[in-house]
């Protein structure tokens with residue numbers, strides 16, 4: 450689905466990506482893990498050409514993005530969703546409008562927009578919040594809206610840059626469950642950049658380990674499933690004191 | 698109504714009308730030209746969507762130059778240009794030329810600053826969704842910066858009122874000119890004070906409206 454071939458990228462005199470080769474297969478959840486500054490985000494942003502590589506090839510769904518004219522590239526991006534660590538919603542638009550913008554950009558038929566927006570919001574479980582503004586949502590809810598927005602135009606690929614890194618463990622698990630469901634039920638190919646082991650281990654089918662702008666190794670994984678995180682008072686007390694609290 | 702106001706009622710209404718005409722033209726120029734110029738300044742900046750050092754430097758220099766002119770000198774300096782555009786350099790219509798020029802320079806800078814406050818991530822998301830530059834501007838930048846744009850315009854309008862008060866030098870008229878000619882030069886201090894009160898009320902109203910609108914449309 451995505452072929453990155455011999456890609457390099459430098460910022461001024463800093464080599465952020467050094468001759469990287471990776472191939473993401475259709476229908477898989479592909480992880481990219483590494484320490485902060487390893488070049489993970491840059492590599493992800495090369496996949497939709499938000500960052501233009503100095504050399505190499507980026508092929509998505511059989512099409513060479515680097516050979517495209519600006520207009521063609523914009524069209525190609527419309528079939529690639531992207532979500533971010535800090536959600537990047539439009540704060541002055543309601544939940545509904547945030548999702549609808551994606552359809553406007555894609556020239557989605559007008560009379561089907563409402564239905565499609567609500568369908569996406571139902572998918573992430575937020576249909577009841579359509580009239581709210583992002584400011585009144587929790588982090589997890591904001592990320593769900595961002596996911597709904599990214600899905601609206603029925604993309605084949607979903608690029609995720611640290612999608613859970615500003616969320617607590619419980620919300621992280623919820624978001625991972627949504628991503629896993631998108632992959633399983635809609636067949637969307639997903640690339641997840643993260644520095645968190647648990648995120649990668651729970652849902653990825655393959656992972657590339659990055660450092661210093663290079664991919665060290667790509668490993669096949671058996672997704673271990675999303676951990677149950679249940680932050681009850683008993684859980685915290687047990688963790689902190691080692692005592693299993695009785696039913697007081 | 699005080700007797701002095703009654704006596705000069707017709708002139709006062711005319712002065713108010715002239716002020717509205719001059720300030721109104723300035724607002725139009727600010728919105729029609731200043732908004733695009735400010736947006737272009739933002740877009741051409743290093744690291745932004747239309748990064749272009751030449752265009753940015755030229756616009757930046759132009760805006761700075763106009764804004765650094767003492768306004769009275771700008772008016773005088775522009776007389777040949779005004780005469781070319783309007784046919785005369787004297788009167789209310791002629792006064793709108795230098796006022797519009799300073800309005801454009803003033804508001805475009807405030808537009809640029811409002812747009813700089815939009816989180817980069819929002820622009821990133823827009824680009825990732827396949828938005829063109831025009832779509833980024835209208836569907837994302839202006840939406841996200843709208844309360845800053847309104848507050849900036851409010852600040853600008855109040856400056857335009859202040860600039861308009863000295864247009865008497867080219868026969869532009871207006872409340873400020875009236876206050877000086879009748880109130881100050883003919884020693885009718887009470888008349889001058891009434892004119893100042895009108896200006897104060899005008900500015901208060903504009904600031905109140907601007908602040909309220911900006912607050913209501915700000916959902917951040």
Ligand SMILES: Nc1ncnc2c1ncn2[C@@H]1O[C@H](COP(=O)(O)OP(=O)(O)O)[C@@H](O)[C@H]1O
Pocket residue numbers: 460461463465483484485486487488489490491492
């Ligand atoms: N636009 C940029 N300009 C200059 N340096 C950058 C830019 N983007 C990233 N870098 C540098 O490239 C390196 C990799 O960044 P990034 O891909 O964000 O790493 P990661 O996501 O793995 O933390 C970092 O050292 C960062 O400072």
Ligand SMILES: [Mg+2]
Pocket residue numbers: 489490491611
């Ligand atoms: Mg990163």
